[in-house]
Amino acid sequence: MSSLSMQPLPPLEGNPKTGSATNSRRPSRSSTSKPDPLSSIAHASASRIGPGAHPTGHPASFASELSPEENAKRLAAYAAVDEHVKDYHKVLGIGSGSTVPYVVERLCQEPHCNANSDRWYVPTGFQSKELIVKAGLNLGDVDQFPNIDVTIDGADEVDDDLNAIKGGGACQLREKVLAEAATNFILVADSRKDSKVLGTNWKQGVPIEVAPFAWAKVFQNLQKMGCEKPVLRMGKMKAGPVVTDNGNFVIDAVFTESYMRDPSELLHRIKMLTGVLEVGIFAGMALAAYFGYPDGTVAVRWQDGRRNKIAAPSASDTSAIV
């Protein structure tokens, strides 16, 4: 994961105890009225939605400063938003990782920003919640919006059939719920994630979210399935394992190529292990995947096998989208 997604973010405004975000510009209700079920949600303020909002934290002139890899992520994200988000879409799912900030960035630009005042954004975890709140967008949750128009998310690797490995950021449980809830689930990534068979470039294994007390049993069962060396993912700058946004552990499990050639079967076998909450194999879920290339082009692969390429924007186009 790039440092972009790992930048420490300032705390949310709002109730410091609950961590709930509030927008001070929202009209206040009288104290006699019923509690507002949406009071913990950051409401968009027209003045905060628009080209000025930069969820990535970059100033407006950052385009020329991006590395080719970062620019590739940005182009993929922009192309996906431009092709799949329509003004009439009122609920969007926002994924996790270092590519997704560019999705939010695009959504805060003309013409997309014009639809933001009555659109709800559902995050896949802490990071995307912060992106949504900091951009001044309406924050929702999947229990309010079990049907999402479009979810756009990153990927660790995508195979020829658009099966994906996700969970490099340990968000796969919420990511899968939002992928399933979406009418259209779209992946965005740089070209390094584009592969024929899962496990070719992503060597870390399949991320598996497990109930903490069950991790050793799942570990043992993964070994019985043929995973030689499952790894309990450990925290960085923290003693002990990574704890997900849902309070669980993650095991990364490498499987042989023959397993990886049938990701659907592998997903179902792992999911059946007691103690497993979700598996970072997204089989047959994505409608399309957008891969940005360092030369400025974007390759698009579709669920039905179609492929197309979006040409690199000209210098004038690039300045227009910043």
Ligand SMILES: O=C(CO)[C@H](O)[C@H](O)COP(=O)(O)O
């Ligand atoms: O699945 C994820 C987090 O759980 C991410 O979407 C995935 O790791 C891709 O991240 P990035 O865009 O930083 O490469």
